[in-house]
Amino acid sequence: xxxxxxxxxxxxVWKLFGPNPKQYLANMPADRSFDEIRADGYIAGVKDVSLxxxxxxxxxxxxxxxxxxxxxxxxFSRLHDxxxxxxxxxxxxxxxxxxxxxxxxxxxxxxxxxxxxxxxPHRTVLDNVxxxxxxxxxDKHDRRExxxxxxxxxxxxxxxxxxxxxxxxxxxxxxxxxRSLAIEPDIWFLDEPFSALDPLIRREMQDEFLxxxxxxxxxxxxxxxxxDEALRLADRIAIMxxxxxxxxxxxxxxxxxPQTPYVEKFTEEIEKSRVVHARVLAGPVNGSTPEGEPVRAxxxxxxxxxxxxxxxxxxxxxxxxxxxxxxVMNRQEALDVLLGKG
Amino acid sequence: MADIAAKLEQETGGLSKTRIVQILIGVAVLLIxxxxxxxxxxxxxxxxxxxxxxxxxDAIFGFLIDDLKLTVLTRWFAEGPxxxxxxxxxxxxxxxxxxxxxxxxxxxxxxxxxxxxGYYLGGWRLGLLGGGTFVWTALVGQWTIAMQTLSVLAxxxxxxxxxxxxxxxxxxxxxxxxRAVKPFLAILQTIPFFTYLLPAVIFFKVGPTAGAxxxxxxxxxxxxxxxxxxxxxxxxxxxxxxxxxxSTRWQMLTKVYLPSARTEILVGVNQVIMLCLAMVVLxxxxxxxxxxxxxxxxxxxxxxxxxxxxxxxxxxxxxMLDRFSKAWVVKLPEHFERGTSWFVQHKYLVAAIVGFLxxxxxxxxxxxxxxxxxxxxxxxxxxxxGLIKGFLxxxxxxxxxxxxxxxxxxxxxIPFRNALLYIPTPAFIMLVVAFAYWLGGKRPAIFAAIFFxxxxxxxxxxxxxxxxxxxxxxxxxxxxxxxxxxxxxxxxEKWSTRILLLCDTAQTFPSFIYLLPAIMLxxxxxxxxxxxxxxxxxxxxxxxxxxxxxxVPPEMTEAADMSGATKRQKLLSVQxxxxxxxxxxxxNQAIMFAFFMVIxxxxxxxxxxxxxxxxxxxxxxxxxxxxxxxxxxxxxxxFDLTIMSWAQRxxxxxxxx
Numbered sequence: 001x002x003x004x005x006x007x008x009x010x011x012x013v014w015k016l017f018g019p020n021p022k023q024y025l026a027n028m029p030a031d032r033s034f035d036e037i038r039a040d041g042y043i044a045g046v047k048d049v050s051l052x053x054x055x056x057x058x059x060x061x062x063x064x065x066x067x068x069x070x071x072x073x074x075x076f077s078r079l080h081d082x083x084x085x086x087x088x089x090x091x092x093x094x095x096x097x098x099x100x101x102x103x104x105x106x107x108x109x110x111x112x113x114x115x116x117x118x119x120x121p122h123r124t125v126l127d128n129v130x131x132x133x134x135x136x137x138x139d140k141h142d143r144r145e146x147x148x149x150x151x152x153x154x155x156x157x158x159x160x161x162x163x164x165x166x167x168x169x170x171x172x173x174x175x176x177x178x179r180s181l182a183i184e185p186d187i188w189f190l191d192e193p194f195s196a197l198d199p200l201i202r203r204e205m206q207d208e209f210l211x212x213x214x215x216x217x218x219x220x221x222x223x224x225x226x227x228d229e230a231l232r233l234a235d236r237i238a239i240m241x242x243x244x245x246x247x248x249x250x251x252x253x254x255x256x257x258p259q260t261p262y263v264e265k266f267t268e269e270i271e272k273s274r275v276v277h278a279r280v281l282a283g284p285v286n287g288s289t290p291e292g293e294p295v296r297a298x299x300x301x302x303x304x305x306x307x308x309x310x311x312x313x314x315x316x317x318x319x320x321x322x323x324x325x326x327x328v329m330n331r332q333e334a335l336d337v338l339l340g341k342g
Numbered sequence: 343m344a345d346i347a348a349k350l351e352q353e354t355g356g357l358s359k360t361r362i363v364q365i366l367i368g369v370a371v372l373l374i375x376x377x378x379x380x381x382x383x384x385x386x387x388x389x390x391x392x393x394x395x396x397x398x399x400d401a402i403f404g405f406l407i408d409d410l411k412l413t414v415l416t417r418w419f420a421e422g423p424x425x426x427x428x429x430x431x432x433x434x435x436x437x438x439x440x441x442x443x444x445x446x447x448x449x450x451x452x453x454x455x456x457x458x459x460g461y462y463l464g465g466w467r468l469g470l471l472g473g474g475t476f477v478w479t480a481l482v483g484q485w486t487i488a489m490q491t492l493s494v495l496a497x498x499x500x501x502x503x504x505x506x507x508x509x510x511x512x513x514x515x516x517x518x519x520x521r522a523v524k525p526f527l528a529i530l531q532t533i534p535f536f537t538y539l540l541p542a543v544i545f546f547k548v549g550p551t552a553g554a555x556x557x558x559x560x561x562x563x564x565x566x567x568x569x570x571x572x573x574x575x576x577x578x579x580x581x582x583x584x585x586x587x588x589s590t591r592w593q594m595l596t597k598v599y600l601p602s603a604r605t606e607i608l609v610g611v612n613q614v615i616m617l618c619l620a621m622v623v624l625x626x627x628x629x630x631x632x633x634x635x636x637x638x639x640x641x642x643x644x645x646x647x648x649x650x651x652x653x654x655x656x657x658x659x660x661x662m663l664d665r666f667s668k669a670w671v672v673k674l675p676e677h678f679e680r681g682t683s684w685f686v687q688h689k690y691l692v693a694a695i696v697g698f699l700x701x702x703x704x705x706x707x708x709x710x711x712x713x714x715x716x717x718x719x720x721x722x723x724x725x726x727x728g729l730i731k732g733f734l735x736x737x738x739x740x741x742x743x744x745x746x747x748x749x750x751x752x753x754x755x756i757p758f759r760n761a762l763l764y765i766p767t768p769a770f771i772m773l774v775v776a777f778a779y780w781l782g783g784k785r786p787a788i789f790a791a792i793f794f795x796x797x798x799x800x801x802x803x804x805x806x807x808x809x810x811x812x813x814x815x816x817x818x819x820x821x822x823x824x825x826x827x828x829x830x831x832x833x834x835e836k837w838s839t840r841i842l843l844l845c846d847t848a849q850t851f852p853s854f855i856y857l858l859p860a861i862m863l864x865x866x867x868x869x870x871x872x873x874x875x876x877x878x879x880x881x882x883x884x885x886x887x888x889x890x891x892x893x894v895p896p897e898m899t900e901a902a903d904m905s906g907a908t909k910r911q912k913l914l915s916v917q918x919x920x921x922x923x924x925x926x927x928x929x930n931q932a933i934m935f936a937f938f939m940v941i942x943x944x945x946x947x948x949x950x951x952x953x954x955x956x957x958x959x960x961x962x963x964x965x966x967x968x969x970x971x972x973x974x975x976x977x978x979x980x981f982d983l984t985i986m987s988w989a990q991r992x993x994x995x996x997x998x999x
Binding site: 107 | 577582588597598602674675677678
């Protein structure tokens with residue numbers, strides 16, 4: 001399998017809740033709205049969603065409560081059976097899997113972190129983390145060793161023998177993270193992992209999470225209702241409303257070009273210069289060689305603020321981290337992002 | 343049932359509820375007034391109309407026993423595995439001459455282990471309770487009979503736990519099983535215990551095996567309910583975490599669901615143990631030896647001092663078992679620091695083993711630590727007999743008890759009983775239906791009509807009415823005590839806790855115990871029956887009154903205070919209305935308890951169903967036994983359905999969930 005095949009690919013996925021969803025979906029007229037479906041006695045948890053998640057990518061699914069984001073991620077791991085459409089994981093349709101294949105996939109490929117941690121109250125930290133390993137029948141010595149390794153990774157050394165209720169919320173979520181990493185999954189689902197935590201701890205856990213991701217480079221589907229968190233973490237963001245994806249794009253694009261009024265409402269309050277990178281504003285070089293010192297593509301407009309105000313040039317060259325020129329940025333355009341359109 | 347209800351609505355032509363109730367009561371009153379001129383068949387069903395229910399049931403049992411040879415299977419179980427287990431515990435605890443021929447264990451060993459378990463579960467208080475209970479038992483010379491009781495309990499409780507757990511899992515897993523088993527459990531919980539006993543004897547042989555089986559069956563229902571409840575309550579995230587860890591179904595059940603439902607399952611264990619104890623004591627009625635048997639014998643021969651001592655032992659054992667199992671519910675594992683040695687991590691196990699072996703060794707040399715002989719026991723039974731009899735012989739005491747007995751008998755109980763018996767059967771049924779309809783609504787009314795018609799058709803109408811009379815008079819009397827007591831106690835935090843603790847403790851006592859004070863004070867008479875029920879039923883009434891009043895949301899009482907309500911106004915127009923649904927639950931429990939107790943009280947000498955039931959125990963009259971038992975259950979279920987449906991609707995109406 002080559003690297004550019006998507007790890008998760010879903011097409012026209014529907015998940016309806018109600019008395020007889022399959023039949024209803026089959027007979028349903030196209031373009032039925034969420035409210036019309038509800039009037040028929042069904043709830044559209046996921047409504048005609050098509051998405052792809054690339055290898056090593058972090059896709060953040062953002063939406064308010066009831067928007068279907070948690071349902072969607074549960075469809076990816078088949079905790080929910082979908083009503084219509086197809087979901088493929090590593091090219092294999094998960095709805096065609098029998099129970100054994102499904103269990104095997106979860107045992108070898110997937111890890112998941114839950115909002116309220118989902119720790120087993122009667123097991124110690126060590127036994128909770130080793131739980132997935134125990135399920136697949138690894139021998140006791142091996143699983144202890146591996147569990148200690150991940151516990152160390154999330155910074156809980158010395159707490160191995162504690163029980164969940166003896167830990168703080170942040171520590172409990174570290175256990176949840178460690179457990180989800182124990183089997184070395186390729187795909188990592190995180191369902192609002194930091195929402196139940198205090199703001200300060202949340203920030204700390206986000207940093208910790210970015211550190212881990214830097215190190216491990218997993219394919220990640222991350223769910224949140226916090227737009228700031230989404231912007232901070234995501235490679236791409238999918239914004240959901242009423243079961244459907246409103247827009248799926250990079251943070252820069254979402255902030256710069258919101259495609260629906262709903263998305264726009266989220267972006268209004270956001271300081272765009274913190275999100276938008278020079279890379280995104282870099283237009284093609286039109287013949288002439290731009291002069292002077294280039295700015296770094298990976299810097300945000302906010303980081304370049306001082307230079308943007310003081311630099312006399314109209315066009316600023318943009319270079320990637322190897323110093324290669326990737327385009328030129330219009331200073332006025334960048335200042336518009338920084339200060340808002342006048 | 344829904345279509346019957348719809349039909350009823352059509353026939354009544356959409357009459358309002360009050361109208362129907364009025365009509366029912368009106369017709370009933372007319373019938374009562376016209377009784378002297380009524381034809382006989384309207385007063386009581388003629389004998390000829392009564393279907394031979396008992397014979398039919400006998401035929402069914404006959405088929406099960408003689409044709410299907412079901413008894414071969416059950417007796418095999420009774421004589422094989424069950425007898426083996428009972429023999430094992432009986433040998434260890436009371437020294438019965440059975441395999442493994444080790445016992446009896448010295449009493450000091452048992453006491454030491456109980457003390458360590460108590461200390462482990464709840465500190466020195468429970469340690470003292472555990473050790474103290476057994477020391478007391480040994481010292482008053484009741485060791486053997488106590489161990490006879492406990493050896494049956496030690497088999498019945500685990501058996502009931504296992505069966506209940508499996509049924510609970512099935513009820514959680516399959517909806518149809520849940521639906522099928524629910525009404526069955528409801529009946530099982532209202533059927534008088536005498537009805538458990540006879541089939542147990544017939545199918546499982548006389549003696550400890552029958553006792554163990556009746557006890558087991560009696561204790562199963564709450565375990566089923568608690569297990570199913572616990573499994574349903576496991577948080578969905580824990581379930582999903584288990585699935586995402588790649589658990590198979592079996593792994594999900596054993597490693598995720600069951601451990602996560604620990605609390606509810608252990609609450610179930612507590613109830614199993616308490617019901618087992620209550621029942622084991624009652625198996626005295628089929629001749630089982632043990633604490634219950636001895637108590638029964640002592641009460642029969644009016645040896646009040648000895649009865650009192652046995653009563654104390656039973657209460658101590660009950661409180662110990664209850665506190666231990668409740669402490670286990672809240673006992674959560676705690677971690678040990680790394681490198682803690684094995685001995686420290688298992689210090690309680692080590693202490694128990696050391697205590698056990700230590701006393702085993704010492705008792706070989708010090709006889710009294712092995713067994714307390716008859717002569718050595720500190721029983722004060724005779725002396726207390728004298729004391730109690732002396733107390734009762736005091737003129738003043740006699741005057742008071744005599745007066746109470748006279749007033750209750752002549753002015754309240756006997757007139758009430760005669761009045762109930764005077765009412766013609768159809769009028770009685772109509773009154774009950776009117777009550778059920780007015781309070782509970784359509785469904786309870788329909789059930790009331792069906793249930794009481796069956797009672798009428800069973801041919802035991804008069805005795806059923808007398809049973810009902812005891813129940814109603816006792817519950818009404820206990821309302822006069824329990825509700826004011828509850829209201830008074832709920833006024834202060836301190837007294838609420840105290841009285842609640844007292845009620846909790848009293849509820850753990852096997853019902854048998856409640857006969858004691860009544861007999862002591864009033865001897866053997868009709869008043870004693872009613873008063874023993876009163877003592878028993880006051881407990882839930884008081885308890886739920888306090889709970890109902892205490893759980894009134896504070897903003898509402900504060901709002902009443904700010905509106906300038908006096909204490910009395912606040913109580914009458916804010917607190918009581920809001921507490922009423924909860925109090926109704928207590929009222930319902932009181933009625934259930936009363937039905938239970940009235941049957942036990944039969945042995946004092948009544949003329950109700952209980953007495954007939956007790957008579958059947960001597961024979962093999964299975965059919966009659968079942969008919970009598972069903973009558974009690976049907977009457978109890980009518981009240982249960984009516985009151986609970988009212989409480990439920992009222993709670994919803996008040997938005998109390």
